[in-house]
Amino acid sequence: MARSARTDKGASQTLKAVIGIRDLVFSGTVAPGERLSEINVSAKLGLSRTPVRAALARLEQEGILEAIPSGGYSVRLFSIGDVADAIEIRGVLEGTAARLAAERGATPTKINALKALVARLDDVVETGVNDIDLDGYMSLNAEFHEMLTELSGSRIIQRELERVLHLPFASPSAFLEAQMSVPAFRTSLIVGQAQHRAIAHAIEMREGSRAEAVAREHARLARINLDRVMKDKSLIDRVPGLVLVTG
Structure with a gap:
């Protein structure tokens, strides 16, 4: 002992x-x-x-x-290409996780938990992007992505995603704080939440290809936001880890 x-x-x-x-x-x-x-x-x-x-x-x-x-x-020191690659890898892994979750099938209990989580995210987003509880959204967003990975049933995917997400700019929540300062970013929260709903629905309907496609597209939001941040140096300090990135 x-x-x-x-x-x-x-x-x-x-x-x-x-x-x-x-x-x-x-x-x-x-x-x-x-x-x-x-x-x-x-x-x-x-x-x-x-x-x-x-x-x-x-x-x-x-x-x-x-x-x-x-x-x-x-x-x-990371290049913009390194960051883009990390985001791309996350998209591939999360897309695969979503497809496996749909194809392998989740229990009704797990599906209901996923839908309940999406509903909680809806409640936060529907308050209006100008008044959104950022900390609350970031916590729920992280929980959604963790649940998505768990639903895949693949410990290998879970391990590899964990490794990628240790790079802060590859995290699903990496650009959220910066998003709140720019109208175009705030709008992307609405798009992202629509994608959360679509991923959950595809998993429930056991539509593997659709779940994978939406999950990969969802990760691309981070790439779009990366490009916006790198064009506005005042936002870089709002994204942990981007001080390591050279333009």
């Missing part, structure tokens, strides 16, 4: 280190190309070197950091 407790504590410290390093990187506190060492990061986060070492290795696997041959890691 004592060994298990130590293992749990170690995992907790590693997770704390991962979150802390992500915050340093995504906030721009650590600049792209800047070197990260175990000693410096440990001092910044107030953690021992063991969990920091594990966290740095994990973030390298996620693609956020790059190993330096002489030792340590550097913060990776």
